[in-house]
Amino acid sequence: MNYPVWYLPAIGGGTLIAIIAVTHVFISHFAVGGGLWLVLLETHAWRRQDKALYQFIRRFARFFVFVTLVLGALTGVGIWFVISLVQPAGTSALIHRFVFIWAAEWVLFLVEIVAITVYLHTFDRLPARRHLTIGRVYCTASWLSLFVINGIITFMLTPSAAAPTSIADSFFNPTFWPSLLLRTCLAGLLSGLFVSAAAAFWTDRDLAGRLTRITASWSLLALCGALPAGYWYLRSLPAPVQSLVEGASPTIVRTLAVGRWAVLALVIGLLLAVWRPARIGKPVALAGLATGLVLMGSFEWTREAARRPFVLHGSMFSNGLRVDRATADPFLPDIPWSRATSAGRELFKFQCYACHTLGGVNNDIIKRTRGMDEATLAAYISQLHAIRPFMPPFMGSDEERRALATYLTGLQPRPAIPASNLLQSGSLP
Ligand code: HEC
Structure with a gap:
């Protein structure tokens, strides 16, 4: 890149x-x-x-x-x-x-x-x-x-x-x-x-x-x-x-x-x-x-x-990556422009953002990943191109793939905790 x-x-x-x-x-x-x-x-x-x-x-x-x-x-x-x-x-x-x-x-x-x-x-x-x-x-x-x-x-x-x-x-x-x-x-x-x-x-x-x-x-x-x-x-x-x-x-x-x-x-x-x-x-x-x-x-x-x-x-x-790149090679070390702050966010930015928004109108990734837990999403990402041929394959190591899944599931809105549960447990989050 x-x-x-x-x-x-x-x-x-x-x-x-x-x-x-x-x-x-x-x-x-x-x-x-x-x-x-x-x-x-x-x-x-x-x-x-x-x-x-x-x-x-x-x-x-x-x-x-x-x-x-x-x-x-x-x-x-x-x-x-x-x-x-x-x-x-x-x-x-x-x-x-x-x-x-x-x-x-x-x-x-x-x-x-x-x-x-x-x-x-x-x-x-x-x-x-x-x-x-x-x-x-x-x-x-x-x-x-x-x-x-x-x-x-x-x-x-x-x-x-x-x-x-x-x-x-x-x-x-x-x-x-x-x-x-x-x-x-x-x-x-x-x-x-x-x-x-x-x-x-x-x-x-x-x-x-x-x-x-x-x-x-x-x-x-x-x-x-x-x-x-x-x-x-x-x-x-x-x-x-x-x-x-x-x-x-x-x-x-x-x-x-x-x-x-x-x-x-x-x-x-x-x-x-x-x-x-x-x-x-x-x-x-x-x-x-x-x-x-x-x-x-x-x-x-x-x-x-x-x-x-x-x-x-x-x-x-679509994300600017060449098709002949080896998919399993670690990705972020190759990207001089990535920031060290969050691997998941950087992976999203360089690989998914070309077609997905975060909370936007067009193809919102938060909506698309709703209901998936971390393990399911990580498994899904390893199969992106096979399941949905209109998405490029994920490029990166297994560790990076899991980091992306963690980042994306972390964006999901947290389910509201009913007030009665809070009173029962006696503590506020
Ligand atoms: C070339 C464009 C493109 C790129 C790049 C892309 N996606 Fe997608 N993605 C799509 C489209 C189009 C859909 C389907 C939208 C719809 O259902 O209308 C989709 C749907 C999804 C879904 C919903 C599940 C499904 O099967 O419909 C997930 C999860 C997803 N993308 C994850 C990712 C992740 C993670 C990345 C980055 C590693 C990524 N996508 C990169 C185009 C892309």
Whole structure:
């Protein structure tokens, strides 16, 4: 273990990543799909000489630039901040392999930022054809940035069938294409929801109705594409990961249930929007957007949970330890950053905290170990990976394993002693 742990036992690093990452992913998929909407709608407005629509696009472009540039950039930097603090070993391993791919990603961001800024400031100043060309440059760069990051994210889950030797093998790994298709469809869906929400706030109700109908039909189409793409994605996963997604992981079962409700709610809402666009007021449109966020969250959470017990599938566990480490070797002497105060606490921090909190909302270890006595828990810890394949094996000596069990059972709330017992024994504790 080369890094100290940023220890926030009540919140958990995973929760922090989830909050920032899901917000960022939501915004960045909007950034990919929204550009396409701008270009399509602007083309439509020019062809039909539709001034009302053109006015809408101008305003929407401003909103789009604010959300994607300001909030997108803030949350993007936020992701780097949080992953490098919460998963330093995993982040470093990814940078080692993909440093040039990341460089390409930053160049694409730069092209996006320049193109969309020029696009925003040249409405009415450039001939339609040129203005649209700038819009298309933005669209291409933003989709390519999805293409590029998709290779890195999918590599974490499916590093490739054989041991990856080249960057191309790692990049075009077994889930690269299904994930790209799925994310492209999700980008279409989410950006459609954003356009509908913007339309709901537009005062020209006739135009708002037309826009809602068009965007809802496209969003519906994108959702129809996302479902088979999701299935293809699932089928491209290695068998043990597939079995986690299909029910072996309680976390994923709960998350997918939420995702299914979100899909159902979106289908109903979008059908209503196509059928009766005038019915879609601000609350419904905003609820649609919130449901999109929930759907995205459940997809990302499932993907992260499906990778367990790894941060990089097959090579590094979620707690940053490499899989080839000998499990029975004493652990703490290897950790320059551990404190000598409590072996149990340090073992929890370096091995379990990656997925468990202490008294927090997410996967609280105090709740999970309720009812286990020290001996049972110590025995359980020796079998962690065998009983629950989504947990890494415990690494350490028998003495350390017992110290962890002692520490964890010591956290259990003490049962209240009835007052009558106290009176009988005649002494206060
Ligand atoms: C890669 C993530 C991960 C790591 C690391 C991890 N766990 Fe878990 N653990 C889980 C998940 C997920 C659950 C199941 C949560 C649920 O039921 O929803 C779980 C459940 C448990 C349970 C409840 C019993 C059960 O079978 O569900 C115990 C006990 C436990 N973990 C102990 C530990 C200990 C001790 C460590 C550190 C040595 C550890 N875990 C490290 C992910 C992890």
